[in-house]
Structures are given as C-alpha cells and as structure tokens.
Amino acid sequence: MNKMKKVFLLMLTLSCFLFGCSSQKDVKEYPSDYPDSSGYGIDDIYYPDNSGQKILSSDIANVNYSHIDQGYVTASLNHKSEQKIKLLIRKGEKSYYYDLINQNPVAFPLQMGNGKYYLGIYENVEGDNYAMKKSLTLDVQIKDELSPFLYPNQLVDYQPGDKITSIAIDIVKKDKNDLQRIQNIYNYVVDNITYDDEKAVEATQKYLIPNLNNIIKNKTGICFDYASMMVAMLRINHIPARLICGDTDVEYHAWVEVYIEGEGWINPDIFMDKGTWTRMDPTFASSKFDYNGKYQAIYYY
Structure with missing residues (x-):
C-alpha cells in the first residue's frame, strides 16, 4: 500500500x-x-446483557435475542470448530455477515432500525459455500434508536x-x-x-x-x-x-x-x-x- x-x-x-x-x-x-x-x-459504561431465555440454538453456535429492544443480540460458539461459522443479520435487502470466532458471548448490533430481522447461523461446507444450521425471523422494536451505537460489539x-x-x-x-x-x-x-x-x-x-x-x-x-x-x-x-x-x-x-x-x-x-x-x-x-x-x-x- x-x-x-x-x-x-x-x-x-x-x-x-x-x-x-x-x-x-x-x-x-x-x-x-x-x-x-x-x-x-467507569460504573456508568453500558455493556450488553447475555441473560435471558430467548435463544436461537444450534449444535455449533447460539444467538441470544432476549434484549433486542436495546438494539443488539449476543452470539457465541458452542465449541471450537475447524469450519468457519457465520452469523447473518438481515433486514430487507441489507445483510451483515459476521464471523463467529469466540466461545464467550459477543454483541452484534441491530443497527438498521425497527422492523423484521432475519437471523441465521451458517457453517462453511466447501469453498465459499455455507449451509444454514438455524434461522429465525424477529419483529424488532428498539426502545431508543441510538441504543445500537452506545454498546460495544464485535x-x-x-x-x-x-x-x-x-x-x-x-x-x-x-x-x-x-x-x-x-x-x-x-x-x-x-x-x-x-x-x-x-x-x-x-x-x-x-x-x-x-x-x-x-x-x-x-x-x-x-x-x-x-x-x-x-x-x-x-x-x-x-x-x-x-x-x-x-x-x-x-x-x-x-x-x-x-x-x-x-x-x-x-x-x-x-x-x-x-x-x-x-x-x-x-x-x-x-x-x-x-x-x-x-x-x-x-x-x-
């Protein structure tokens, strides 16, 4: 460069x-x-919450969507994998793909505003091809539109x-x-x-x-x-x-x-x-x- x-x-x-x-x-x-x-x-800093029971669960990764009203989900691998694992967050025609690399929960923003979101856990099968393991469609209503931009994320x-x-x-x-x-x-x-x-x-x-x-x-x-x-x-x-x-x-x-x-x-x-x-x-x-x-x-x- x-x-x-x-x-x-x-x-x-x-x-x-x-x-x-x-x-x-x-x-x-x-x-x-x-x-x-x-x-x-220091005590006033916002951090994502991984508690709650609303979980999109698969054998390779989990996504916690208990706090979507705050503008984020958290996701983590269940175990180390030799295959690449991705989280897809989509709203309308806009898609965000994230590599899941951590067994500790990490936040991912719902930065596209209120509406229908698609969440998907994908596993690499060969080359650039991925297989969908689990998916979910959510109606997201964020209490404060600025929330996704006040928390840490990946x-x-x-x-x-x-x-x-x-x-x-x-x-x-x-x-x-x-x-x-x-x-x-x-x-x-x-x-x-x-x-x-x-x-x-x-x-x-x-x-x-x-x-x-x-x-x-x-x-x-x-x-x-x-x-x-x-x-x-x-x-x-x-x-x-x-x-x-x-x-x-x-x-x-x-x-x-x-x-x-x-x-x-x-x-x-x-x-x-x-x-x-x-x-x-x-x-x-x-x-x-x-x-x-x-x-x-x-x-x-």
Whole structure:
C-alpha cells in the first residue's frame, strides 16, 4: 500500500453544524455556548446483557435475542470448530455477515432500525459455500434508536476492566460538554496511534477485527483500528457513535460518525481546532494532507 493511499486510512466525520461553515476559508469561532452536561464514570459504561431465555440454538453456535429492544443480540460458539461459522443479520435487502470466532458471548448490533430481522447461523461446507444450521425471523422494536451505537460489539469490543475504559473516562474528566469530549478523544487518537504498514499489507490478505487492547498496547493501527478506538471512547462516555465502512476516491475505508443531541448524525465535514474550526481527521492531521473527496458509506456498526 503506497504512501498516497495511507493518508486516506481514516476520516473522522462530524459536521460544522453550529455555524454552517463549508470550507477552511470560512473560519468560524469554535462554539463556546454548547450546553454543559455531566460526565460519566467507569460504573456508568453500558455493556450488553447475555441473560435471558430467548435463544436461537444450534449444535455449533447460539444467538441470544432476549434484549433486542436495546438494539443488539449476543452470539457465541458452542465449541471450537475447524469450519468457519457465520452469523447473518438481515433486514430487507441489507445483510451483515459476521464471523463467529469466540466461545464467550459477543454483541452484534441491530443497527438498521425497527422492523423484521432475519437471523441465521451458517457453517462453511466447501469453498465459499455455507449451509444454514438455524434461522429465525424477529419483529424488532428498539426502545431508543441510538441504543445500537452506545454498546460495544464485535468490531468495537471492550470489556469491563479493559484499559481503554479508564483512558476514555480520564481524558475527558475535566470537560464540561460533549463537544469538548469529542475533541479530546479525537486528539488522543491522533497523538497516540501511528499507522501500521505491516498490518495494512496483512489486511489485504484477510479480514482483521480490531483488537482494542493491542491497539492501546502497541499504539499502532490501520483505518479500522483508528475508527474502532474512536467509537469505543465515545460510547464509553455515552456519546452515540458509529463505525462506518465504505468507499473513498482511493479505496475501501473506515471512518466515524457522531450523534449530537439537537443536530443528529454529524458526517463529512468536521471543522474543529482549539479556538477555530478547521478540518478534523486523525490520519490527515498527522500527514498534513487535505482530502476533499467523496465518502460513500456502505456498512454501519
């Protein structure tokens, strides 16, 4: 992967929503009247619940759908398998396929809103062919449409006691509102992760699920890791955020959207830098490269 492509490996996308700025030439003062809100502590972090008796059970894996009103299911393997096992979550024409690799329950989001969902457990039989082991159709009614973006899941995975939880709480402890928290979380990612060339090459050969513990330890990653870490830190602080995978003018890419109360989902462009609005992007910030191309979202996590 060449250097030009590397600068496109992360775009954190918020909008310049308070002042309607559309370019860096139209610089506005950084908002100071954004409403204050209390912060959160370690004990306030949301974690998925694997209790309940509503189980889609098979000989290879189980899916617990007892808490679909919170916007997620949990799933786990019953035992190690030499065959690839996948969970399919589908609503309408949109399908999400996940590799089941863990015998401990992991959350998977129901991020497509209310309605009829299809859940299926599939086992690889040969090549790219999979056999359906068990399936179920559910009428999902989520109490809060933002819930799927406040919990950890397979691609934004953190557990009680993980280092990222204490870091995420600590770096915003002096902040008075969510806008300040978003900025400090962004700055932390910019300052503490460098791009991993070797992993980028590996990612062209196989699908790599972000491991936040390793990212914190090694301080390196690719776009998927940057986005996962940013989303995790925001969710830990009760700020709804979603990891997005899609296309840029250069290649397939991962970035972030954040939900701001009163404004909705904020996506390209962000203008935030201390006292003024400027473009905000962790990879671009470190490379000093200004990308103004397209972002086409395909998957939301």
